[in-house]
Amino acid sequence: MNHFRTIRILFVFVLTVPVVLAQYGAGTILGNVTDPSAAVVPNATITIRNSETGETRTLNTDTSGNFRLNAVPPGHYAVSATAPSFKTVNIPDLSVVVNTETRADVALQVGATTDTVNVEAITPLLQPDTAALGTAIDTRTVHELPLNSRNFFDLVALTPGATKVPGGSSVMDGRSIQVGGIRNTSTLTTLDGTDFTVANVNNPAIALSLDALQEFKVQVNFMDASYGHGAASIELVTKSGTNQFHGVGYDFVRNRAFNAGPFFRPKTGAPRFSYNQFGANLGGPVIHDKTFFFLNYEGRRQSSGDLLQGLVPSAQMLRGDFSATGKIIKDPTNGNAPFLGNIVPASRWDPVSQQLLQYFPVPNIVRPGANFLATPSDIERRDQGTVRIDHHLTQKLNIFAVQLCE
Numbered sequence: 001m002n003h004f005r006t007i008r009i010l011f012v013f014v015l016t017v018p019v020v021l022a023q024y025g026a027g028t029i030l031g032n033v034t035d036p037s038a039a040v041v042p043n044a045t046i047t048i049r050n051s052e053t054g055e056t057r058t059l060n061t062d063t064s065g066n067f068r069l070n071a072v073p074p075g076h077y078a079v080s081a082t083a084p085s086f087k088t089v090n091i092p093d094l095s096v097v098v099n100t101e102t103r104a105d106v107a108l109q110v111g112a113t114t115d116t117v118n119v120e121a122i123t124p125l126l127q128p129d130t131a132a133l134g135t136a137i138d139t140r141t142v143h144e145l146p147l148n149s150r151n152f153f154d155l156v157a158l159t160p161g162a163t164k165v166p167g168g169s170s171v172m173d174g175r176s177i178q179v180g181g182i183r184n185t186s187t188l189t190t191l192d193g194t195d196f197t198v199a200n201v202n203n204p205a206i207a208l209s210l211d212a213l214q215e216f217k218v219q220v221n222f223m224d225a226s227y228g229h230g231a232a233s234i235e236l237v238t239k240s241g242t243n244q245f246h247g248v249g250y251d252f253v254r255n256r257a258f259n260a261g262p263f264f265r266p267k268t269g270a271p272r273f274s275y276n277q278f279g280a281n282l283g284g285p286v287i288h289d290k291t292f293f294f295l296n297y298e299g300r301r302q303s304s305g306d307l308l309q310g311l312v313p314s315a316q317m318l319r320g321d322f323s324a325t326g327k328i329i330k331d332p333t334n335g336n337a338p339f340l341g342n343i344v345p346a347s348r349w350d351p352v353s354q355q356l357l358q359y360f361p362v363p364n365i366v367r368p369g370a371n372f373l374a375t376p377s378d379i380e381r382r383d384q385g386t387v388r389i390d391h392h393l394t395q396k397l398n399i400f401a402v403q404l405c406e
Helices: 139-144 152-158 351-359
Strands: 008-015 027-034 045-050 056-060 066-072 075-082 088-096 101-103 116-118 133-137 162-166 175-179 187-191 213-221 232-238 246-255 274-287 291-305 308-310 372-374 377-394 397-405
Touching (some): 027 075, 027 088, 056 066, 088 101, 139 213, 152 162
Antiparallel strands (some): 027 066, 045 075, 075 088, 213 232, 246 274, 274 291, 377 397
């Protein structure tokens, strides 16, 4: 089976403004800054730095001491808060996941701004700032859980209320999902904020390689209008490069040497099952703290055989002799009188039928209800590639492009 799908190129500009309607699978960092008496601290300076790419954004708290930064790509961030006459507070590791609002409330202490207070951990809380319900599947879960065929769609079932069901999409190997009791054709899939859904079956257009996927989130209900026609949604986020070069190569193998076969499989010969899923990826900087790239390739080669059993004419039948069948063969041109000895004379054979007899296979087994066993081969070949480029133009303007092909 060969697949070639249209290459999609996504260009996304991100403006860091107070309100962003569509966050293309990004998250939000928000919080409140207070002093030791629990009074709010307006105009405090908040600095948020991506630990992997070095991207830095700065904003100030409002008159209520609140701050909110939208369109934050998933990843790990260092957050610092400073204000005159207060010590600088650092949160060195704040994790942001796709389409999730992460709170980072800060309590300042009186002192010089040159003094630093490190907050080692922030206890994850419920999200009181949104009514949307969903489950985020992070990078560690994506990469470490064992998956048959390494199809990310199997991980969607980790969402409460989600059930795997058969689907009509060949690229997803017949997988589909029902979320919250709705039909499996009512789920929207987005990739980096762009509709990634195949019409009618509403499954992802490509079974994206696990190594090209950073994380994803399943939204169950109460989504805003940016989610369009889906009653539920699956938001996928592709990996991007960082300031460090990272790469990986892999080959997952299954074949007859490791797998038990069907009960009726011949001891030797076909069908020989062989499955190889291999690939590699590489990501890193083009310009430090500015431009990054990520490349991924994955191939799949599968060779398998089906076991087909049935009845074919015996050598006697091919000569017109049906005496061993126990069935009476009648002559329709002679008042339905039985043929002598249950044998159809060769003179009565149609010339076209005589030519077709050579294409009947010879019986090769003796079993109740079957005298022929066939093991036809089924060969599948799939290749896919992902290219992503990220570029930070300014503190408030980023651009990235993703190209996929299968």
